Amino acid sequence: MSGDVWFTVLPDGESGVTAARLLRPWATAAIPHHSGRPWLLGSWPDGHVTVGAAGARRVAVIGRCPVTVEALSERAGRLRDIGDVERIAHGLTGSFHLLASVDGSVRARGSASGVRRLFHARVGGVAVAADRADRLAAVIGAAPDEQLLAAHLLASPLPYPLDDRCVWQGVQAVPSFDCLLIDTDGQARTQPWWTPPEPQRAWQEGVPAVRSALTAAVDTCTADGGTVSADLSGGLDSTSLCFLAARAQERTRPPGAKLVTLRWQSLDPENDDAAWAVRAAARLPDSEHIVPAADQWPFWYGDLASLTGDAVPTDEPGPWVRDGARMAELCRLMTVRGSRLHLMGGGGDELFSTFPPHLHDYVRRHPLAAWSRIRTQRTSQHWPLGQLLRQLADRKTFGQWLTAWAEGLIAPQSPSTALVRSAPPTAWGVDLRMPPWATGDAAEAVRDLLREAAATAEPLAPERGQHTALACVRTGGRGLRQLDQVTSRRGLGLAAPYLDDQVIEAALAIRVAERSTPGRYKPVLAEAVRGIAPDDVLRRNTKGEYSTDFHVSLRHHRSALVELFDGSRLARAGLIDDAAVRASLLGVHPTPEGLRSLSSSLGSEIWLRARPAPTCLTSPATTEGAPCA
Incomplete structure (x- = not known):
């Protein structure tokens, strides 16, 4: 449908x-x-x-x-x-x-x-x-x-x-x-x-529950038979799902069962995703593997004009518009092959990695083990020691952190900051900044929201590591929800089994510090699918990086992006300075960080433009339910 x-x-x-x-x-x-x-x-x-x-x-x-x-x-x-x-x-x-x-x-x-x-x-x-x-x-x-x-x-x-x-x-x-x-x-x-689980299980004790929950989650995707499809990027998250789906189909043999995988190729020749995806595909001989040529797969920011000419499919703004052309091509490639559901690896990073804030907890609970881990990671990633020590010494409550975040919303970032090594943030979250094209009124509106939240909001968990994992799970879940609204409209549902409730509960019951260890990549997930995914596929300990795809896509679509912000609806609402957006788009960006907020702003702009204007004015009568034409 x-x-x-x-x-x-x-x-x-x-x-x-x-x-x-x-x-x-x-x-x-x-x-x-x-x-x-x-x-x-x-x-x-x-x-x-x-x-x-x-x-x-x-x-x-x-x-x-x-x-x-x-x-x-x-x-x-x-x-x-x-x-x-x-x-x-x-x-x-x-x-x-x-x-x-x-x-x-x-x-x-x-x-x-x-x-x-x-x-x-x-x-x-x-x-x-x-x-x-x-x-x-x-x-x-x-x-x-x-x-x-x-x-x-x-x-x-x-x-x-x-x-x-x-x-x-x-x-x-x-x-x-x-x-x-x-x-x-x-x-x-x-x-x-x-209620979120308490992270009290040792990782070896938690693996069987993760394996059981993840197997059951993927089984729900294949239970109705027919063709299902899945990303096969080469990363451990998507690769594990492909082998779980193939095993589920082989075990239950639902009617017409078939697995189709999709891999799009990075524009960066140094990205090793492709090599690992090829290795995994060779071990899935009964599946159909689709790999569009580089010139057949849309760049980011492609075909934005089509999104403003139709009612936008999502009920709230979202950064998915960057990938709108790709999502359309995904739906076309998979539905023509009969897929009714497409599996994605979203949620794997959130559940099976540890975020830097866990170091703030770990150094207090297990100082010797924490310092050993910090020393290992600092040596490999060149974290500045003084900055890291200051962050670990911070004792702000969640509310105090929110207040400080609100006050620093428009703090300018040095142009050289993105090129300098820095210690990872160990606070309750990332102190996001308003984009440089946001107006003072927009910044003040967000500041008011954060100040209001600071008065009553509680963290999602008592310690920073578990709180951060839960916050990232929620962000990933809502991102998937939007993507599903986009693809379901074209007849292809999306599933991210890692974000199913039973998988979240099993994974987040494991001690935060044990969800990853130096020298091993996602050990909990790797052990949970051992015997299902081949050992040589599970040995990967790298992750693909896509800066090249950003730069090529921006260069290819820069003029269309600049033109899109002419007559901006966000500017008309007093939320952005459209001239500042265009200046940023035409500027030089050594890393993607300089345009980190572009996808969010672009999503809001297109969402506003594509909303069908109501033909009645807001009034007490309409608030009580008189529909607009």
């Missing part, structure tokens, strides 16, 4: 019937509560929604999960009340939304990573939830929130703790770790449904 895939969740009361009338013009499918009143409205392909029923109890799984109607109905029969949903759902695998309707109460949640999200708004006077914010925005006539658009210049997807904010006025995002409860009167509230 091509086209937007979406659903809305309605309360089980007469007020929900009124909201349904407003939503029905957009919907092509509906599922009722036990009462007969509408519960789910939307548009989705066959097999995307599974509903189990037992008396007045309804449980729905929406997304990738191989549970049958009969099995889900059996689980619904064990449901005591609305608060019992997670217990009866225990053991479900995949990536999905979980919904329940019990005795008039409604419960809905997405996934911990943010791959599956929920939003809610008042429609026809009652709370209505949806998996796409723009569907709710359309029915209430909402406009984009310029303060949140300013934050998308900083980074997109938004970094924690701004990532649970919605870019549409009047539409609220349900926090990833929370579920939404709606009563019969259409009143909504949230409560936690997921």
Whole structure:
């Protein structure tokens, strides 16, 4: 099925019937509560929604999960009340939304990573939830929130703790770790449904759980049979998924099973991804391997004009537009070969690497082991000792760090900084800066958001290493969510099994410092797939680098990028100086760091241009649910 895939969740009361009338013009499918009143409205392909029923109890799984109607109905029969949903759902695998309707109460949640999200708004006077914010925005006539658009210049997807904010006025995002409860009167509230695991397992003890969870996650991708496709970049993340998918198809032999892999070639002759991908492909003889020639695979920033001429497929801005032409070609190459789902390695770095902030924790817990690791890494990467010691001595709380980040948003970066070796940041996160083309008003708007967050936000975990891993998982999940909206519109769903909840829980239960060790690359993942992926493929300890692709793509599309910012919508909103953008694009950039924010700004600009303008003005009536034409 091509086209937007979406659903809305309605309360089980007469007020929900009124909201349904407003939503029905957009919907092509509906599922009722036990009462007969509408519960789910939307548009989705066959097999995307599974509903189990037992008396007045309804449980729905929406997304990738191989549970049958009969099995889900059996689980619904064990449901005591609305608060019992997670217990009866225990053991479900995949990536999905979980919904329940019990005795008039409604419960809905997405996934911990943010791959599956929920939003809610008042429609026809009652709370209505949806998996796409723009569907709710359309029915209430909402406009984009310029303060949140300013934050998308900083980074997109938004970094924690701004990532649970919605870019549409009047539409609220349900926090990833929370579920939404709606009563019969259409009143909504949230409560936690997921708690991150404590990282207490030794890595050897954690490997079996990772292997089991990852195997089950990939099995959900192949369970329906037919052709599935996967990236085979040569990196350990995508390579492991390809061997897991091939093994799942061989073990279960679903009808018509076939694996197609895709590798695009870097423009850098020193990038060794290709050599490792060729080695892996040779060990997958029953799969079809697609390798477009360099002149057949689009550069970054290609065909941007086509994105402004059609309704943009994502419900919020995102940096995916840099890869828009590539995503279109991916869909064409895979769907013509019959693929219904494409696997990507997103999430592997987040789960099976350690980020520098873990050193701040490690040096306090195990100082001798930490200093040994620091000495080894400092020698190989030439970290300045004084700078590193100052960072390790920092004792800021999460709130204090947020405040300091807010105050340094527009601190200029020395032009030579990117060329000088520096110690990796060990704070609660990266102190991102507003791009040099952001206006003072945009910077002040983001500063206000961070100051507000600093007053109440808590870290995702007590220590910096686990907090950083969780924050990166959320960023990766929301990035994948956007890519899936892009490709699903063209008939190809995306899956990132590393970002499935059960895989996240297994991986993040391992002690942070043990997820990687000097001299071994991603040891937990390598051991988890040992015996599934060949040993010679698992010996890789390098990672591809793509600066050359950036420089070539920028040179090839520079004039189109400069032209795109003429008459900028962001400039019209007072968020950027379009002349400053053009000056940066025409400048010299020895490394990609100088244009780090380009993809986020470009994504916001195209998203604004492609939004269909509402034909009614925002008013109390539209806020209550009168749809715009």
